[in-house]
Amino acid sequence: MLSISGPSLFIKQAMDYLRSIRKRELHIKVLLMICASVTFVGLLLIFIFVFRESLPAFTRLGLPNLFSTHWNPDVSHPEAGNYGMLPFVVGTLYTTLGGLLVGAPLGIGSAIFIDQIAPPKIGTAIGRGIELIASIPSVVIGWFGLTLLVPMIGRLTDTSGFGILAASLVLGVMVLPTIAALSLESLRALPSELKEAAYGMGATRWQTIYKVLLPAARRGVLVAVILGMGRAIGEAMAVQMVIGNSRQLTFSLTNGTSTLAARIVTDMGESSGVFRSALFAQGLILLILAMLLILTIRLVSREKKETVR
Amino acid sequence: MKATRVDRIATFFFWILGMISVGILFIIVGEIFARGLFIALKPSFFLGKPEAMKEGGGILPMIVSSIYLAVLTLLISLPLSLGAAIYLAEYSRGGKITRFIRFCADSLSSLPSIVFGLFGLAIFVVRLGWGYCLISGAFTLALLNLPTLMRSAEESLKSVPKTYREASLSLGASRWTTVRQVVVPSSLPGIITGTVLSIGRIMGESAALIFTTGTFIRKIPLNPFQTAAPLAVNIWYTQSEALVPDYRNIVNGGAAFLLLMVLVVNLVARYIGKFYRRRKGLS
Structure with missing residues (x-):
């Protein structure tokens, strides 16, 4: 069969085949890299979300309140409570x-x-x-x-x-x-x-x-x-x-x-509110x-x- | 003379320390089973419906929640961890990226599970609006379990002899074909053992789940977006709220059942490891 279409076509087909394998290998490598990067993304997201949720506590309550020795949250009016975590x-x-x-x-x-x-x-x-x-x-x-x-x-x-x-x-x-x-x-x-x-x-x-x-x-x-x-x-x-x-x-x-x-x-x-923060x-x-x-x-x-x- | 005497005393103390350590295991397991195994193994208990206020409730929906959660969690974390492990063991060349990924995995595995719980609450329950449900818990636990699963998969991939890979590559197989048809199949026992062990961890986990899956249900959850109550979480909830008059019985029975499940899972994991090792030795 090959002799009919000539050696050049055979080489071309082989090259195409190799190229498709190389392409697949690359796709798989990228996919695996994405899997591996989940650890980094997860860690980053944890930092971002925990930090973002706790931000109101730092801005609205202030450090003196947070680092006092008095923990007395107000459930219905969170802003009025004491949140000393010491x-x-x-x-x-x-x-x-x-x-x-x-x-x-x-x-x-x-x-x-x-x-x-x-x-x-x-x-x-x-x-x-x-x-x-x-x-x-x-x-x-x-x-x-x-x-x-x-x-x-x-x-x-x-x-x-x-x-x-x-x-x-x-x-x-x-x-x-x-x-x-x-x-x-x-x-x-x-x-x-x-x-x-x-x-x-x-x-x-x-x-x-x-x-x-x-x-x-x-x-x-x-x-x-x-x-x-x-x-x-x-x-x-x-x-x-x-x-x-x-x-x-x-x-x-x-x-x-x-x-x-x-x-x-x-x-x-x-x-709720700053209490949760x-x-x-x-x-x-x-x-x-x-x-x-x-x-x-x-x-x-x-x-x-x-x-x- | 004196040195030998000190040596004998030290030896004696080390025996005591070793015995205390296993003694702790026997005391805890013995105490929990003595209290609750009798309740746990009554069909009306482990196949029963929970009661919110009355006595005589069972724990079937909680057991189903735990198993359901384990399946969902593994569906998410197994492909990811396997992919990451294959990347680390087969593709990366130990450069900066590898070290960085490993650092992230180590950090992730050292975070307290309550922090994962807070994260899950903030992102899945509130931000994405999924509410307290199985899928929120599953994603939280998938992240929690990722580093351990990844590490055990990576180790079993690395234990495959280099000659296997060389043989496959020299036959003209591509890297991915080698990984898929040679490396992964021969490291399967290790991967399966690691996976089964992580099922045990998922079933025992509670701190990461109290804010993500829910704590009490009466019906068996079918839809993953439904509120659930894994057994471990429900044990904590039941003893802390003490709403039912016979809460002590329920917690005793629940704790015994949970411990039994976890121990069985661990023994199965160990048996699988042994079974494959024996088979490998014979072939």
Whole structure:
């Protein structure tokens, strides 16, 4: 057939075919790029929308109102209320710290246990168990806290039981899997020569862990704790269920208070106007805190690369 | 002498820490199941209609909402995340754009889910005027799940040996044909496992949904633009409003059912991973 139409036509057809493939490849590449850019567009949109919605709070209420210690919204006349979020900023930092105090030793300790001490089978089983904790929905953990931890704390301390202590325990459970998984990852990434060298010099297992392995993995462990911190700062539901949701600024472990995320959950339903904007402003603060943590992690892991060089 | 003694004490403490960590899992699961599994597995409960004021309500519309929401969310986020992962793993050459996309994905995955909830409320519910409905929740959750889905897909794409690609390309297949017929099929187990795991996360999610899907319904939602009440959201709502006299029972049962669903989904994900790994080993 081809010989009838001549070689030049054959070449032309082949070229056309190749060109159509190249065109299709280009279309697909562009399509895939669009998919990948959704992460950027989504992030941008989140920033824009949360910022835009919180803008009225900054312009109409002003910073002194927003950063006072007095939270007293007016549902029917939003402009007349007080929207000081400072008690909740303190509550957020306080519960986050508490959650880390509970979750970080447990998480890092379990990671070391799985990696260095446990017999392989037990180690894997415990690792799987900790992974499963991460899959428990936060409302279930909150309900567990509300029905078991809060009454228990209440009985022990002779208070209502709601408050920072209960929230810290709940958050500790929630950050544990994050911290354990990432610490384990960074411990496993260490070269085995490190351990062998330490043992070879007569170090005990504890000395090896404490003086060699932990210092070597410290950046990874630090990143794990920072990511756990991010989880604790933003957790809304479980905390909202056990912290008591009062409006006071408190430093006591067993007084009811609230966090930024929990306040948003509590008040959003009945809010309107600048009241709603004030809640979005709290969301904006959470957003900024999360971004600061991500930048910190970038900084920590970038330093790592430089020291390796 | 002293060093060995310290070592023994330290070992003991690490055993305790490890045991406490799994102990927490057993205590939570045990407590929730002991309280609610009996209620959760009664057909009149999980197949029943919710009551707004009276006692004796069930949770069927909530279960349907959760499943419906998971399907819608995956319909949106799976193609996007797969496309993004293919771009990152197969097309990009690790330049600035790649690093930037990865930074955005990391940032997105570290944002609190309540922030996604606020965003969903502002854009889908109010701005686009969809109101509290399944589709508003699905779009919100699709964005929330995008980074994790993307990462797991990317990792399974990257675990496909380079020689597979080279073999396909050397036979004259184009890049896209290689991806579609060689790389994606061989990384399918990883992609499926990641997807199933994200179903578990979607079912457990509540903070991103209270302002986007709605919190209480009595009828099963059919249209995605209808108000819904995923089980996790409804559990929170029921315990917080306490409108029905037997709200404790409902929440106990609902929490047990939710936990059961999530655990089953996770076990299925793990089983799929294992199944494929075994099959790969034999062939």
